[in-house]
Amino acid sequence: MNFEFLNDPAGFGLSEGWLQIAFDSPYWHVLLAGLLNTLKVALPALIISTLLGLFIGLGQLVRHPLLRALCKGYVNLFRNVPLLLQLLAIYFAITQFFPIASQAWSLGDSFFFSKSGLAMPAWGGDTPVRGRFSIEGGWVLSPEYLAVLLALVVYTAAFIAEVVRAGIQAVKPGMRQGALALGLNNSQVNRHVVLPLALRVMVPSLSNQYLNLLKNASLGVAVGYPELVSVANTAINQSGKAVECVLIILVTYALLSAVASGLMNLLNTRVNRGAL
Amino acid sequence: MNRILWVVLPVLLAPLVWALLDWAVFNAVFVPNLQACQQAAGQGACWGVVAEKWRVILFGRYPLEEQWRAGIVLVLWSVLLFATAARVFKARHGFMAWSLVLPASAVLLATGAPTNLWGGLPLTLILSTVGFGLAFPLAVLLALGRQSSNTWVRSVCTAYIELLRALPLVTVLFLAAFVLPLWLPTGVLGEGLDLFTRVLLTIALFSAAYLAEVLRGGLQAVPQGQGMAAKALGLNAFQRNMLVVLPQAIRACLPSLTNSFVTLFKECSLVSIVALFELTGALSLALAGDVLWRSFYLEGYLFIGLVYWAYCFGLSKTVK
Numbered sequence: 001m002n003f004e005f006l007n008d009p010a011g012f013g014l015s016e017g018w019l020q021i022a023f024d025s026p027y028w029h030v031l032l033a034g035l036l037n038t039l040k041v042a043l044p045a046l047i048i049s050t051l052l053g054l055f056i057g058l059g060q061l062v063r064h065p066l067l068r069a070l071c072k073g074y075v076n077l078f079r080n081v082p083l084l085l086q087l088l089a090i091y092f093a094i095t096q097f098f099p100i101a102s103q104a105w106s107l108g109d110s111f112f113f114s115k116s117g118l119a120m121p122a123w124g125g126d127t128p129v130r131g132r133f134s135i136e137g138g139w140v141l142s143p144e145y146l147a148v149l150l151a152l153v154v155y156t157a158a159f160i161a162e163v164v165r166a167g168i169q170a171v172k173p174g175m176r177q178g179a180l181a182l183g184l185n186n187s188q189v190n191r192h193v194v195l196p197l198a199l200r201v202m203v204p205s206l207s208n209q210y211l212n213l214l215k216n217a218s219l220g221v222a223v224g225y226p227e228l229v230s231v232a233n234t235a236i237n238q239s240g241k242a243v244e245c246v247l248i249i250l251v252t253y254a255l256l257s258a259v260a261s262g263l264m265n266l267l268n269t270r271v272n273r274g275a276l
Numbered sequence: 277m278n279r280i281l282w283v284v285l286p287v288l289l290a291p292l293v294w295a296l297l298d299w300a301v302f303n304a305v306f307v308p309n310l311q312a313c314q315q316a317a318g319q320g321a322c323w324g325v326v327a328e329k330w331r332v333i334l335f336g337r338y339p340l341e342e343q344w345r346a347g348i349v350l351v352l353w354s355v356l357l358f359a360t361a362a363r364v365f366k367a368r369h370g371f372m373a374w375s376l377v378l379p380a381s382a383v384l385l386a387t388g389a390p391t392n393l394w395g396g397l398p399l400t401l402i403l404s405t406v407g408f409g410l411a412f413p414l415a416v417l418l419a420l421g422r423q424s425s426n427t428w429v430r431s432v433c434t435a436y437i438e439l440l441r442a443l444p445l446v447t448v449l450f451l452a453a454f455v456l457p458l459w460l461p462t463g464v465l466g467e468g469l470d471l472f473t474r475v476l477l478t479i480a481l482f483s484a485a486y487l488a489e490v491l492r493g494g495l496q497a498v499p500q501g502q503g504m505a506a507k508a509l510g511l512n513a514f515q516r517n518m519l520v521v522l523p524q525a526i527r528a529c530l531p532s533l534t535n536s537f538v539t540l541f542k543e544c545s546l547v548s549i550v551a552l553f554e555l556t557g558a559l560s561l562a563l564a565g566d567v568l569w570r571s572f573y574l575e576g577y578l579f580i581g582l583v584y585w586a587y588c589f590g591l592s593k594t595v596k
Binding site: 063064066067070076077079080081082083084085086088089092093096215216218219221222229232233236242243246249250253254257 | 278281282285286289439442443444445446447450451454455458538542543545546548549556571573574577578580581584585588589592
């Protein structure tokens with residue numbers, strides 16, 4: 001085993017990423033860019049899917065039959081279809097049905113949706129403008145990125161919704177009744193009794209879902225989103241250093257998992273102490 | 277709040293549902309007629325693409341005149357799978373039925389075409405079911421090993437489980453499909469293992485790690501007294517586990533085991549990334565190269581999505 005190849009020029013660029021990748025950038029540089037791309041899609045997906053999952057999970061428990069049926073329907077639909085299939089379908093829909101860049105759908109002349117992705121105003125005040133053939137400037141999210149993000153959100157939210165539902169249903173009805181009998185009103189009961197107890201059940205399963213999300217981001221390879229696994233696959237093809245590259249993936253994912261479960265454990269102890 | 281929802285939700289939903297029905301049913305083309313489909317594009321779905329391509333979508337590259345073999349396997353395995361989930365047979369009879377059907381299907385399929393031509397839904401069923409079946413005994417060993425008092429056994433099992441669970445399946449499949457052949461001594465195993473076998477074994481080894489964790493949960497649910505009582509009755513370690521502890525542990529984690537199977541069934545779609553054409557890959561096979569029908573991919577995705585959904589949702593409901 002020999003990791004010296006990491007300093008050799010990789011000879012392939014990435015279609016997107018925060019790091020500037022030149023044609024002669026070394027392998028470690030390209031792999032790092034891949035890792036950043038993984039995080040760039042996984043972290044927003046984690047936040048959005050948690051919010052959506054929370055909403056749908058609570059929706060499964062309301063008394064309103066129509067809303068409840070909708071939320072249950074969402075969970076049953078998206079949990080039972082492979083993520084890869086959802087990803088491919090979303091990617092196809094974006095590249096097929098969205099207009100070409102010069103005819104992009106715009107929202108208030110600052111957001112542009114088209115086959116080339118979503119362009120929106122960047123931090124520095126760089127607003128995208130409709131050019132003759134393309135949208136120029138602004139902060140651009142590629143169609144590959146959007147497809148992976150959307151698929152991860154839709155799929156993971158269905159699982160998180162189940163975690164939320166199970167967590168709240170695990171709180172014994174007597175707890176709520178007891179708190180009500182003590183004179184707490186409904187929102188106080190939810191905040192001080194049901195939520196803390198439900199969180200104890202939810203946090204371990206939630207951390208499992210987050211780890212799954214992190215690993216599922218590797219499906220980006222199917223639509224050509226240059227995340228870590230897809231970059232490493234190209235690196236294997238170019239350099240022939242299969243064992244080394246797989247070891248790099250293994251160590252990286254193990255570290256990511258360790259960080260993620262460390263954070264979730266921290267949250268878990270706080271939740272169990274009732275400090276949240 | 278309740279009343280507002282009764283007004284707002286239907287008002288929001290009705291046009292959506294109507295547009296969906298309009299597209300999927302009223303304006304849809306159900307016959308494999310390309311011109312009609314192209315005319316309807318935008319207003320109605322083209323289910324004709326499924327009518328035109330269903331054989332490739334369902335059976336992949338399996339030779340056309342031999343597809344009755346794949347068809348028999350598909351029906352037989354689906355029936356057996358749902359019957360097992362519904363617990364129609366006793367465990368022993370179910371085991372016997374599978375051990376009859378399995379080699380028979382292998383012979384039936386292999387006489388029609390070599391494994392590299394197997395594809396479509398039968399392949400998805402084979403990879404997930406056989407993968408699960410192979411993973412299960414290994415998972416039992418791993419789960420028991422993780423509880424062993426022997427430090428070496430315990431750390432090897434723990435390391436195996438944790439390492440594989442840290443890796444994405446895509447990486448492992450990629451390794452098995454493209455890298456492993458470079459190392460395998462071709463002389464020893466004839467031409468080496470074929471792609472199908474390598475992928476099948478990979479899926480088994482990979483899901484064993486996940487199954488082991490599920491089983492560990494089941495083992496923890498069995499009261500310690502059960503094992504001790506069995507020991508007091510003079511049963512040896514093998515008998516204790518096989519006759520007393522494991523049956524209770526498996527029963528305790530049956531819902532999670534079903535979940536694991538459904539997950540595996542869905543994850544088999546990933547083998548299309550390494551050039552085995554199971555259901556998802558077979559759809560690309562049917563459409564990617566066909567310039568005329570290619571624009572109706574979405575209908576194809578919806579169709580196989582429905583197939584996946586029917587199996588996954590159906591299985592989890594049947595077990596309950």
